[in-house]
Amino acid sequence: xxxxxxxxxxxxxxxxxxxxxxxxxxxxxxxxxxxxxxxxxxxxxxxxxxxxxxxxxxxxxxxxxxxxxxxxxxxxxxxxxxxxxxxxxxxxxxxxxxxxxxxxxxxxxxxxxxxxxxxxxxxxxxxxxxxxxxxxxxxxxxxxxxxxxxxxxxxxxxxxxxxxxxxxxxxxxxxxxxxxxxxxxxxxxxxxxxxxxxxxxxxxxxxxxxxxxxxxxxxxxxxxxxxxxxxxxxxxxxxxxxxxxxxxxxxxxxxxxxxxxxxxxxxxxxxxxxxxxxxxxxxxxxxxxxxxxxxxxxxxxxxxxxxxxxxxxxxxxxxxxxxxxxxxxxxxxxxxxxxxxxxxxxxxxxxxxxxxxxxxxxxxxxxxxxxxxxxxxxxxxxxxxxxxxxxxxxxxxxxxxxxxxxxxxxxxxxxxxxxxxxxxxxxxxxxxxxxxxxxxxxxxxxxxxxxxxxxxxxxxxxxx
RNA sequence: GGCCCCGUCGUCUAGUGGCCUAGGACGCAGCCCUCUCAAGGCUGAGAUCGCGGGUUCGAAUCCCGCCGGGGCUACCA
Numbered sequence: 001x002x003x004x005x006x007x008x009x010x011x012x013x014x015x016x017x018x019x020x021x022x023x024x025x026x027x028x029x030x031x032x033x034x035x036x037x038x039x040x041x042x043x044x045x046x047x048x049x050x051x052x053x054x055x056x057x058x059x060x061x062x063x064x065x066x067x068x069x070x071x072x073x074x075x076x077x078x079x080x081x082x083x084x085x086x087x088x089x090x091x092x093x094x095x096x097x098x099x100x101x102x103x104x105x106x107x108x109x110x111x112x113x114x115x116x117x118x119x120x121x122x123x124x125x126x127x128x129x130x131x132x133x134x135x136x137x138x139x140x141x142x143x144x145x146x147x148x149x150x151x152x153x154x155x156x157x158x159x160x161x162x163x164x165x166x167x168x169x170x171x172x173x174x175x176x177x178x179x180x181x182x183x184x185x186x187x188x189x190x191x192x193x194x195x196x197x198x199x200x201x202x203x204x205x206x207x208x209x210x211x212x213x214x215x216x217x218x219x220x221x222x223x224x225x226x227x228x229x230x231x232x233x234x235x236x237x238x239x240x241x242x243x244x245x246x247x248x249x250x251x252x253x254x255x256x257x258x259x260x261x262x263x264x265x266x267x268x269x270x271x272x273x274x275x276x277x278x279x280x281x282x283x284x285x286x287x288x289x290x291x292x293x294x295x296x297x298x299x300x301x302x303x304x305x306x307x308x309x310x311x312x313x314x315x316x317x318x319x320x321x322x323x324x325x326x327x328x329x330x331x332x333x334x335x336x337x338x339x340x341x342x343x344x345x346x347x348x349x350x351x352x353x354x355x356x357x358x359x360x361x362x363x364x365x366x367x368x369x370x371x372x373x374x375x376x377x378x379x380x381x382x383x384x385x386x387x388x389x390x391x392x393x394x395x396x397x398x399x400x401x402x403x404x405x406x407x408x409x410x411x412x413x414x415x416x417x418x419x420x421x422x423x424x425x426x427x428x429x430x431x432x433x434x435x436x437x438x439x440x441x442x443x444x445x446x447x448x449x450x451x452x453x454x455x456x457x458x459x460x461x462x463x464x
Numbered sequence: 465g466g467c468c469c470c471g472u473c474g475u476c477u478a479g480u481g482g483c484c485u486a487g488g489a490c491g492c493a494g495c496c497c498u499c500u501c502a503a504g505g506c507u508g509a510g511a512u513c514g515c516g517g518g519u520u521c522g523a524a525u526c527c528c529g530c531c532g533g534g535g536c537u538a539c540c541a
Contacts (some may be wrong), residue, residue: 438502
């Protein structure tokens with residue numbers, strides 16, 4: 001294959017639960033590579049796990065990747081020259097290829113039960129030797145059984161391949177036992193379906209998570225046995241680690257659900273930016289990158305070999321940077337879905353004050369919910385009551401916008417003889433029921449005038 | 465257990481034998497600004513470069529051993 005031929009890469013997530021952060025990360029690196037080489041990025045659905053697959057999970061994958069802007073060129077939903085792109089629809093292919101291997105004497109039927117296999121494994125452990133399948137069904141198959149799986153007859157030997165991240169890799173094939181390629185439910189295993197599809201779909205490079213590094217020799221032996229062309233190279237990307245240092249998994253780490261990132265108000269561009277920096281670095285001090293800049297700067301030589309812990313604090317910072325970089329109009333547009341109770345113009349007036357205060361869009365709710373929620377009137381003492389009265393007076397004949405309100409309030413503060421803190425904090429409490437809010441003139445101006453004045457007056461009345 | 469990958473501030477990282485009294489970012493602390501919270505500005509603390517041996521005039525950088533973490537070792541992917 002000539003170097004100039006366009007690359008073809010893919011991600012192959014399995015629809016067995018929510019869309020996972022790791023899928024986004026792998027997809028990102030695939031997209032970066034495909035775009036910088038003018039190649040094709042394919043989405044293939046790895047749905048060979050009958051037990052756990054659900055069609056709605058597949059939708060979740062589509063939604064999340066689209067949200068992130070990591071769109072694909074070929075996939076189950078948009079077709080392409082190598083259809084179908086769902087493994088459950090390619091069963092005939094795997095069965096034919098497995099039959100071919102059996103016919104060539106490179107695979108065989110295995111009638112062993114899980115209990116028998118378990119016993120073999122236990123025995124090996126007892127004798128403290130590395131477990132490899134005994135090849136009982138190759139040499140001396142049991143009689144009269146009908147349920148079988150298909151095992152690959154591992155040829156062994158040295159297995160070498162090039163990893164774009166780690167360089168030349170070597171594995172000893174003699175250490176690998178015969179493994180299952182077709183399960184007894186007639187579905188292929190990942191180890192089998194993945195290399196078959198990669199070859200048939202003409203993938204030139206395989207970019208995936210590091211958990212697949214040890215799987216590569218299995219797949220390479222299969223590729224050779226099937227007479228396929230090997231991919232030019234692999235790239236095994238560092239794992240995203242949880243706080244405890246283990247691989248982020250669906251079961252143990254529900255926070256790796258991509259839908260949650262959207263719900264909390266992380267911006268897709270910011271998440272992409274953070275993900276790119278997790279495990280890769282540009283070699284410069286630049287931290288903020290557009291996807292286009294990433295396409296230009298990314299190289300496998302600069303990807304990290306060790307797993308990286310996911311750091312929410314840094315993500316929050318990056319997300320805040322993106323929020324602050326938005327125009328007021330754009331920020332209002334993005335916040336809108338999080339605060340459907342707030343009308344358009346009120347939101348627009350709130351945005352300048354919100355902008356520097358948000359790490360996540362959903363935090364707008366904390367600042368604005370007093371607009372649609374009536375706070376419990378706090379008890380005020382005889383000292384602050386007159387100041388609340390002064391505030392009402394100062395503000396009630398003024399144009400209902402932050403600036404004039406601020407000016408009026410400043411005057412009242414000066415006349416009150418106390419500091420801004422003493423004057424404003426009780427107002428904030430009365431109006432919002434909270435210790436923290438937007439600057440007081442925004443807090444007041446965003447509320448309808450009658451509502452603001454009502455809440456203030458009510459606090460005074462509560463004393464009488 | 466076997467095989468593989470990895471090991472620099474709390475975290476993400478720069479670093480490929482002298483430019484390293486180990487740089488940056490997030491976070492953290494203090495100060496400034498300030499009506500709260502942020503944002504912003506300034507300053508600062510924070511890494512005996514996992515440990516022990518070598519090699520070398522000189523090692524975070526090369527070699528060996530050990531320790532530690534992770535991954536794979538499934539009829540999950």
